[in-house]
Amino acid sequence: MLARAHAYALTGLEVTPIEIEVDAASGLPGLTIVGLPDQAVKEARERIRSAILNSQFQLPHVRLTVNLAPADVRKQGGLFDLPIALGVLAATGQLDPARLDAVKAVGELALDGSVRPGRGILPMAVAARREGSRRLVVPAANAPEAALVGGLDVLAVHRLDQAVAYLEGHGERVPLHLGRRTLGRPVNRDEMDFAEVKGQLYVKRGLEVAVAGGHHVLLIGPPGAGKSMLAQRIPTIQPALALEEALETTMIHSVAGLLDGQPLIDQRPFRSPHSTSSAVSLIGGGPTLRPGEVSLAHHGVLFLDELPEFTRDVLESLRQPLEEGVVSVARAKRAVRFPARFMLVAAMNPCPDGFLTDPSRRCRCSSTQIQRYLSKISGPLLDRIDLHIDVPAVPFDSLSHAPEGESSAQIRTRVQRAVAFRRKRGQSHPNAQLHSKEFKTFCEMTPQVINLLKSAMQELNLSARSYTKILKISRTIADLAGSEMIKPEHVAEAIQYRSLDRQLWT
Numbered sequence: 001m002l003a004r005a006h007a008y009a010l011t012g013l014e015v016t017p018i019e020i021e022v023d024a025a026s027g028l029p030g031l032t033i034v035g036l037p038d039q040a041v042k043e044a045r046e047r048i049r050s051a052i053l054n055s056q057f058q059l060p061h062v063r064l065t066v067n068l069a070p071a072d073v074r075k076q077g078g079l080f081d082l083p084i085a086l087g088v089l090a091a092t093g094q095l096d097p098a099r100l101d102a103v104k105a106v107g108e109l110a111l112d113g114s115v116r117p118g119r120g121i122l123p124m125a126v127a128a129r130r131e132g133s134r135r136l137v138v139p140a141a142n143a144p145e146a147a148l149v150g151g152l153d154v155l156a157v158h159r160l161d162q163a164v165a166y167l168e169g170h171g172e173r174v175p176l177h178l179g180r181r182t183l184g185r186p187v188n189r190d191e192m193d194f195a196e197v198k199g200q201l202y203v204k205r206g207l208e209v210a211v212a213g214g215h216h217v218l219l220i221g222p223p224g225a226g227k228s229m230l231a232q233r234i235p236t237i238q239p240a241l242a243l244e245e246a247l248e249t250t251m252i253h254s255v256a257g258l259l260d261g262q263p264l265i266d267q268r269p270f271r272s273p274h275s276t277s278s279a280v281s282l283i284g285g286g287p288t289l290r291p292g293e294v295s296l297a298h299h300g301v302l303f304l305d306e307l308p309e310f311t312r313d314v315l316e317s318l319r320q321p322l323e324e325g326v327v328s329v330a331r332a333k334r335a336v337r338f339p340a341r342f343m344l345v346a347a348m349n350p351c352p353d354g355f356l357t358d359p360s361r362r363c364r365c366s367s368t369q370i371q372r373y374l375s376k377i378s379g380p381l382l383d384r385i386d387l388h389i390d391v392p393a394v395p396f397d398s399l400s401h402a403p404e405g406e407s408s409a410q411i412r413t414r415v416q417r418a419v420a421f422r423r424k425r426g427q428s429h430p431n432a433q434l435h436s437k438e439f440k441t442f443c444e445m446t447p448q449v450i451n452l453l454k455s456a457m458q459e460l461n462l463s464a465r466s467y468t469k470i471l472k473i474s475r476t477i478a479d480l481a482g483s484e485m486i487k488p489e490h491v492a493e494a495i496q497y498r499s500l501d502r503q504l505w506t
Contacts, residue, residue, distance in 0.1 A: 003097040004103045007083040008127060009075050010120040012329070013255055013287050013337025015127040017104075019069045020080070022087035027063035033084070034046045035068030038076040039076070047078075047109045051337035055113035055161040060092050074334070078108030079118045082137065085109060085160055086167070090346035099167040104128050105137035111262045113160040117141035122250055125149040137163055143428045144263035145254055148247065160320060192233050195407040200226060201393045206389040206497050208411050211238050212418040213476030215431025216344040216384060217321065218307070220499065222358040222392030227347040229393070231303045234345060236408035238301075239416050245299045248339060252291050252298055269300035271342075275309035279317045285329045289336050292315050294321045307346040308376040315381055320452040323382040325433075344385065348377075358393045386432055387468050387497040418479040425484070431476045436468070450486050456495055 005020040007355040031045045031251055052059050066084055075245050083105040084375060089095040107115040115141040128136045135153045137147045145157030153193040154224075157163040194204060203219070207230060210217040241249065250265045260264075261366065273282060273293045284292030321327050321340035329339050330489055351370045355361040365373075423430065434442060455472070456462060462470075473494035474486045481490065 001089050001093065001097075002101065003087050004038040005083040005087035005090070005100045005364060006133075007080055007106055008104065009073055009127070010079075010123065010255065011074070012291070013123055013251060015120075015123050016073050017127070017131065018071075018073070018075065018080075020083050020087045021067040022084070022091040023065045023067075023391065024062045024088075024091040025061070025065070029061040029063060030067050031064045031066065031088075033066045033068070035066075035071045036074050037068060037080075038074065040078055041075050041080055042066070044078065044081050044084060044109075046099040047070070047081055047111060048088065050111040051085060051109040051113040052079070052088065054111065055159065055164075057089060057094055057161070058092070058165075059088075062092070064088060064091065077118065078116070078223070079106040079120075081109035082107035082115060082157075082160070082163065084161065089164060095164055095167065103131060103135045103137060104133050105163070106143075107137070107139045107157070108217060109160060115139045115157050115159060115163070121146050121256045121388050122148065122247075122254040122296065124248075125152060125154070128152055128249070138168070141261070144261075145250065145259060148250070148264055169336060189374050192236055193408045194233050194411055194435060195404050197230060197233070197405060200230065200391065203389055203391050204405065204411070207234060208237065209473060209476050209480065209493075209497065210234075210343070210345075210387050210416060212342060212415045212480055213386075213472065215386035216412060216432070216472065217387040217389060217499075218382075218385045219345070219347040219389055219391050220350055221347075221359075222356075222361070223350060223354045225391045225393050227391050228303075228305055231301070231305075231345045231347060233272070233408060234301050234343070235270050237415055238268050238343075238462045239419055241266060241268055241299060242413065246402065249299050252338065253293050256296060258296070260461070269297050271297040271300070272303040272305065275304075275306050277310070277314065277463040279311075282314055282336050283317045283321070283327050283329065285331075289331070290328055290336070290382055291338045292327070294318070294327060294340040294342060295338040298339050300342055302342045302343070302344050304346045305349065307348040308373055311440050312376070312378075314376065315376075319380055322381075344378060357390065360393065382500065383465055384469065388499040389497055390499050410420065414480060417482070418476070421479045421482055431479070434472055434475070439471060443471050443486060444484070445486050446488075449474075449486055449491055452488050452491050456491075460495070464499075466498055470498060473497055 001024050003022045007018045007020055009016040009018050033042060084099060085107055090097040090100055108118055110116055121142040122145045125136055126149055129149050129152045135155055136146060137155045137157055140156040140158045143154055147154045155166050221227055246264055246266050253259050253265055270290055271293045282293045284295055325341040326337050327340045350356040351363055351365040352373045353363060354364055356363040433496055457467060474490045477490040477493050478486045
């Protein structure tokens with residue numbers, strides 16, 4: 001008898017429908033799997049055999065051939081176990097084959113017949129709804145994330161025999177339809193708040209501008225000035241995730257296997273890889289083409305502390321995602337694309353020992369050492385970072401007597417107001433992503449602004465690249481002020497956030 005089951009293959013975020021053909025014929029008993037399976041799929045033979053027997057089903061002495069179509073798509077992982085087992089039961093007359101026609105199933109089997117969770121269930125659920133499938137059988141532990149997709153009957157199963165009973169209409173079952181959690185609640189990372197940061201009013205203002213415009217930012221200051229502390233609080237002032245953004249972020253974490261039982265990522269991610277991280281861990285790839293840190297930070301913050309300590313090839317690999325918002329990982333026989341639209345926040349010392357800009361400590365670095373240290377960050381990478389903010393050492397009086405500053409909620413309110421102002425004028429994407437053709441439409445300038453920019457470029461020897469960055473930052477500052485026009489005071493403030501262009505400490 002020939003039976004057909006249906007499953008999915010996952011490559012990156014791309015989901016391919018897989019038809020599983022199971023043929024039971026006379027001959028030497030055995031179970032053969034063809035159709036470009038990887039080692040994990042080949043080993044499914046032993047798991048399926050034990051799971052069927054331990055679930056009180058029969059495994060007749062027939063020759064079973066399993067074909068995974070299309071044959072030119074690589075099948076990897078253990079999620080094919082459950083649909084293959086259902087196909088085997090249908091081909092051997094223990095399950096009505098018609099019951100599998102409109103059903104997609106995924107799940108890894110244990111030897112005792114229980115169904116183990118896997119990764120990438122949410123993208124598969126989205127694909128099932130797009131194809132019009134009515135039912136999706138998933139491991140019970142993965143059911144909440146699959147149920148985020150509306151219009152889909154999610155069957156959460158703990159065991160193989162439970163899945164068979166559900167498909168045959170036996171036993172009590174309630175389809176799982178999980179209501180989507182309410183988005184919009186503020187990020188609360190262990191009660192972090194900008195009010196805890198003493199002093200640093202100039203830096204806080206710069207980070208507010210960066211978040212409002214989606215700008216990448218580089219914090220430069222001596223050790224202990226609070227660079228990491230400030231960076232960790234940036235998500236607390238970012239606007240709440242929209243529903244589509246939350247689903248995109250959740251799909252990436254689902255593919256990476258990092259949901260940890262959380263059905264929906266409803267807060268902006270904050271990723272902080274160590275300086276010893278490899279290019280693959282940062283960008284993505286590996287044997288199974290998993291997303292890297294830049295994709296896990298999608299719609300959130302990627303914080304790179306001690307930026308010059310990262311190797312040159314790792315830093316240069318950031319250029320594509322910073323420019324395009326996606327990562328393309330190519331291999332000999334396949335290529336995948338992961339979204340990577342994040343806010344880069346980097347931190348570094350002004351010199352090797354870190355004390356060049358600290359008035360209370362003496363810097364012992366030579367000019368050659370300082371130049372060599374700064375040259376670890378290439379011009380093309382620096383070109384993609386909008387704001388360069390000096391973070392000074394905090395004096396004792398500010399630490400002991402300074403009043404509590406603005407809270408994250410107060411700053412976030414201004415950021416949300418600026419985002420609403422930008423959308424009201426018809427601009428859908430952040431100011432950091434403005435193209436040169438859009439400057440005339442969204443960056444209208446007065447003659448005074450033009451004269452100020454001209455003087456700044458001449459006196460500070462600014463490049464055309466700096467001119468573009470200053471305009472984008474000025475547009476964001478104008479949005480925070482609720483101004484349609486870019487004014488001279490907006491440009492003057494924007495120039496202050498380009499410290500590397502002004503060559504303050506080289």
